[in-house]
Amino acid sequence: MNITIREFDEADRADLQLLYLAFRKAAADAQVHEGKHQGPAVLCIPGLERASGRNRARWSILPDDQALNPDRTLDPPMAIYTAEVIWSRDGQKFIDNRYSRKHILRFDGGIDVAGSSSPHVIPPPGSAIDAVDPEEAFVASLSSCHMLWFLYIAADQGFIVDHYHDAAEGVMARNAAGKLMMTVVTLRPEVRFSGDRQPTRAELDELHHRAHEECFIANSVKSEVRCEPRESMS
Incomplete structure (x- = not known):
């Protein structure tokens, strides 16, 4: 895959939509020579710097060849979501690869969440078992989105x-290309209702089916997402 790298400077931090559209438009110049990317269009800005009060976006990648189509209408985004990931060496050795993977996940509502690599990938103490790893966050994101739509x-x-x-569960395994990925996420929701109107099993299944169809996160991933509702114990 050969991708043209473009550099932009956006002076107006307030207008994030213009910045987003600038990158989408620039991606039309990229050249993708391999087969179709099987996932959603991805906008990656790994070098967002702040200097002299200006945001400098160093480079972007949109690997979906449909997203790189110059004839595609560039619709304004419905919303833009942000997260900060913060890690510091804090005097640890680094090149021995034994540094702590614990870090901070910071969200715009003001909450900080402890993050880490998975203990299944990096054994403790390199990983912190009391922190959220990316794989767990992935499963939780799918589960939360499904619940909200339900x-x-x-x-x-x-x-x-x-x-x-x-009680959601994600499975990491190798795909057909030999790459490790979250292949299957299984949702196992138990729901309790009150009131005179109680859903039949068919109605409950339809509620979950519709929630899955609408879930933004499920529509954004390549993993198989299964829903196996549990019987309520009430």
């Missing part, structure tokens, strides 16, 4: 949900 659809249909508990 609650919305249930309310819209007049069902009263009292409690929702998903």
